[in-house]
Amino acid sequence: MTKTQILFDPVQMGIHSLPNRVLMAPLTRNRAGADGVPKDMAQTYYAQRASAGLIVSEATQISAMGKGYLDTPGIYNEAQAEAWHKITDAVHAKGGRIFCQLWHVGRISHTSLLPDGAGPVSSSDRAAHTQTFTAEGFEDCSKPRALSVEEIARTVQDYRSAAEWARKANFDGIEVHGANGYLLDQFLQDGVNDRTDDYGGAAKSRMRFLDEVLDAVKLVWPSSRVGVRLSPLGQANDISDSDPEALFGAVYKMLSGHNLAYLHVVESFPGSKDVEDGKALLGRLRKEWGGFYIANGGYDAQSAAAAIGEGASDAVAFGRPFLANPDLPERFRLGATLNTPDQDTFYGGDEHGYTDYPFLGAKDGAQ
Ligand SMILES: Cc1cc2nc3c(=O)[nH]c(=O)nc-3n(C[C@H](O)[C@H](O)[C@H](O)COP(=O)(O)O)c2cc1C
Numbered sequence: 001m002t003k004t005q006i007l008f009d010p011v012q013m014g015i016h017s018l019p020n021r022v023l024m025a026p027l028t029r030n031r032a033g034a035d036g037v038p039k040d041m042a043q044t045y046y047a048q049r050a051s052a053g054l055i056v057s058e059a060t061q062i063s064a065m066g067k068g069y070l071d072t073p074g075i076y077n078e079a080q081a082e083a084w085h086k087i088t089d090a091v092h093a094k095g096g097r098i099f100c101q102l103w104h105v106g107r108i109s110h111t112s113l114l115p116d117g118a119g120p121v122s123s124s125d126r127a128a129h130t131q132t133f134t135a136e137g138f139e140d141c142s143k144p145r146a147l148s149v150e151e152i153a154r155t156v157q158d159y160r161s162a163a164e165w166a167r168k169a170n171f172d173g174i175e176v177h178g179a180n181g182y183l184l185d186q187f188l189q190d191g192v193n194d195r196t197d198d199y200g201g202a203a204k205s206r207m208r209f210l211d212e213v214l215d216a217v218k219l220v221w222p223s224s225r226v227g228v229r230l231s232p233l234g235q236a237n238d239i240s241d242s243d244p245e246a247l248f249g250a251v252y253k254m255l256s257g258h259n260l261a262y263l264h265v266v267e268s269f270p271g272s273k274d275v276e277d278g279k280a281l282l283g284r285l286r287k288e289w290g291g292f293y294i295a296n297g298g299y300d301a302q303s304a305a306a307a308i309g310e311g312a313s314d315a316v317a318f319g320r321p322f323l324a325n326p327d328l329p330e331r332f333r334l335g336a337t338l339n340t341p342d343q344d345t346f347y348g349g350d351e352h353g354y355t356d357y358p359f360l361g362a363k364d365g366a367q
Pocket residue numbers: 025026027028029057058059101177179180229266268269270296297298299317318319320321346347
């Protein structure tokens with residue numbers, strides 16, 4: 001059995017001293033108000049998980065047009081930032097660190113979720129053959145239209161403005177969500193991006209939008225407080241690329257030039273099949289990135305410790321295990337049994353399945 005001690009060795013992530021390498025992955029929970037303002041129960045939820053080396057918040061839309069699911073939170077106005085400030089305060093009071101995941105869903109949306117019944121936007125007008133969750137339940141995504149060059153520039157400014165609100169909310173940093181088939185990924189990957197202007201065609205052009213977003217948020221935050229999430233084996237949300245190795249090799253290189261806090265890679269997503277096939281590709285890509293690397297997707301304590309021990313990652317983010325185990329690092333340290341995630345309460349609902357997962361040794365539910 002692999003020794004898991006390495007998970008609890010403190011590690012320096014640039015300027016950030018992380019007390020352990022067991023990080024919390026971003027987890028959408030659909031429990032904010034319709035106005036994108038997180039509810040008070042989110043303070044308890046995140047504070048319960050403050051023993052993570054780092055918390056990455058659930059995906060948080062940068063604008064009303066960036067929304068794609070019912071009751072997800074935003075970070076584009078004062079009321080939202082105030083509510084997030086209470087959450088970051090609660091995490092900091094417990095000694096934790098929290099980054100805000102900045103999100104624009106692009107075409108993974110539905111007219112009923114967007115201002116004035118607008119249609120979703122993307123790199124092209126290719127519809128996503130997938131569903132999103134609306135007030136009516138699961139519905140097919142609405143057909144998108146391609147953003148104009150002027151609209152891309154405005155969206156870059158939306159990222160900058162959201163980064164400012166995240167700063168006001170006293171996050172420790174931001175993570176730009178470039179993964180899982182959402183807007184930035186819809187520009188990166190040519191299964192969606194069929195543009196013939198400066199934002200389409202060669203890999204260099206397809207990654208221009210992400211590059212510009214990073215330049216914009218770095219006007220607000222030092223690069224040591226900016227991370228990026230990618231999913232080079234992307235399958236989620238009907239995304240694909242004709243040559244992922246060439247594309248993501250170029251993207252990793254571009255990111256290296258930004259001196260970021262970290263690169264966070266979704267190596268596999270629940271339900272994906274070709275995990276093993278993708279490992280070699282991920283390993284080759286990893287060489288193009290010289291900085292702090294966070295791996296995610298299907299890890300347990302043993303495989304996470306092995307990955308860190310081999311130098312394949314610097315830390316590991318846990319999604320479903322952290323969702324169900326507020327004291328995950330302590331459980332890993334003790335080799336204790338884990339609570340089982342309840343899928344029925346993942347998306348939407350109240351405190352049940354959110355703040356009532358028991359801590360170790362708790363007799364009456366959560367502490
Ligand atoms: C309920 C749920 C919500 C998720 N929400 C997000 C999200 O907001 N942002 C994101 O980048 N990934 C999201 N993911 C993906 C997770 O961050 C993670 O990549 C995935 O669960 C695989 O990690 P795991 O095997 O440790 O759970 C979500 C996954 C689940 C199960």
